[in-house]
Amino acid sequence: MITRQSRAGGVSIESLGPRTKLYTPAFAIAPYAAYERMRQGGRTLAPVELAPDVPATLVLGYHTAVRILNDPDRFPADPRNWQKSLPADHPLRPMLEWRPNPLRTAGKEHAFYRDALIHALAVVDLHAVREHTIRVATELINQFCLNGDAELIEDYITPVVITVLNETVGCPPGIGNRLRPAFAAMFEGVNTDEVNMQVASGLFKLIENKRRDPGRDIASVLVHDCPGLSDQERMSQLVTIYSACIEPVRNLIANTMRRMLTDPRYRPDTAQFTPPVRDAVKETLANDPPMANLCNSYPRQPVLIDGVWLPADQPVLVSMAAATTDPAIVGNKGWTDNNSHLAFGSGPHACPHIAREMSQQIAVEAIAHFFDALPEAELAATTDEVPWRPGPFHRAPAAVPVAFPPAPPLPIPVGPASRK
Incomplete structure (x- = not known):
């Protein structure tokens, strides 16, 4: 003591x-x-x-x-x-307890699991991620564009992130949709036993699926090209990928869209010029990161x-x-002009480069496509009325309601080729 x-x-x-x-x-x-x-x-x-x-x-x-x-x-x-x-049965266990993955290990054990994870992530095709994000975003916008209103987190942001991540991992929609509420509960620290059961059940099914029917995706690499891993270890690498993508990327998109809907700097000026979406994403990562603690x-x-x-x-x-x-570092100016923020961590446990690029690619394309399609969208509530989800780890609005003039559906772009 x-x-x-x-x-x-x-x-x-x-x-x-x-x-x-x-x-x-x-x-x-x-x-x-x-x-x-x-x-x-x-x-x-x-x-x-x-x-x-x-x-x-x-x-x-x-x-x-x-x-x-x-x-x-x-x-x-x-x-x-x-x-x-x-x-x-403590609710923090699913989020913080030891797992055989790079986030919850140290020394040689950490190096082994990080090498396996980076090897699996190398299969990611950022061009395909971009194309798939645009296609999914278009399909979702078409579901509400005639209505004149939407709740962006449930109607748009979450399904964009889940669908693109499932495609990249190689996860069938049925399994991926069951994983979504489990990972949300993990970050909020609720329903310990149910969270662990849902996560393990869904990911072991995915591993068996890839063993029978491999494709060009992350899960298939873990199953077929990482022979040193047990299925329990493969499952834990997938936990890392899903937990690092679903909640953080969803919050990154939501926080950035909320910023763009409320900050005059990100509304079109008299010449109809708007700062690039990538700048808004960068500012959010620096000054209001999706994983706060x-x-x-x-x-x-x-x-x-x-x-x-x-x-x-x-x-x-x-x-x-x-x-x-x-304040000792940034004063009142923020970090909008550099990449020294810690949103992706630092040191041996920092987010791998390809995962950073993928998460920002999904965020930028989803946000840009929405505002290109519905440029007159406005927040349908005051900023004080937009609730925040409690939890020690994330910075996450509970809802982002918007209103806009009804618009006709968009043409569906040709999607990326199958990853099989």
Whole structure:
């Protein structure tokens, strides 16, 4: 137990005030105000709760975050010692518990699983991803364009992301649609047993499907070209892919579209010029990242950093949202002109390059196609009326309602060739 006054002149994380509850609706409504309160006095670390009676440390400072993310020896990602303190049915388990994948392992084990994942991702064809996104986006827009209104998350964003991801992974729609609510529940920390059962059942069915009927897709590579993996390990690599794509990409699109619908800079000017969608996506990644607090690590022994002692076997989360809006780094200007944000992490656990490109490709094409088709769309509520989904990890609007003049259906483009 670390005392409130440290050896070596530091203080314990517990001494820095009451723990901020990251799981409440109040935090979801105003997280950036909470980050400002937590960093009063120039603090780079803050005590938080991920759920009732589940303590953790939140990293607020940008430079501190980069140091931690690039120091896997002192800040390993393996949660096995920590998770012994959680009941088997705790709602945080599906999101944070150990799995044989690159997100939840350390050392040689992490290197082995990351190599397998990157090998499987190499099959991704970004041109096909773009074509498929445009085709799916067109089909979805045609379902509501005559109505004059839509709720973008359910009517457009989620089905775009799910459909394109299923195509890229090689997952039949029936299995993919069953996985969607399970991964949403995983990020919200609810229904532990049901989440684990739905995820495992769906992904093992996908593995068996690919064993019988392979194609040119991620799942087929994992099954047929990664012989060192067991089916349990293959399933866990697929958990990584789905959890890294469904919720983060959906939130990236939703947050960016909300930004473009409310920020005058992203509305057409008198010359009908609009800043590129890619700029809006980049700004969202930098200043309002879809995964706000994650990149977990679990020190094996007490660690002193920035004059604060962090206890062993307690989660340390990097706040990508707080770190990349750290006044010590960006002042009031934001990170819109560079790529130094932490939305994709940093260090050995950073998101692989091809996965970054794929997620941004889906986001840019889905957003651009919507506004090209319905340029007069407006948010059908005030910004205060748009609710936010509570949860310690994501930055996620619960709905993005829009209204627009009814428009005729678009011609369906020719889609990419089958991946078989």
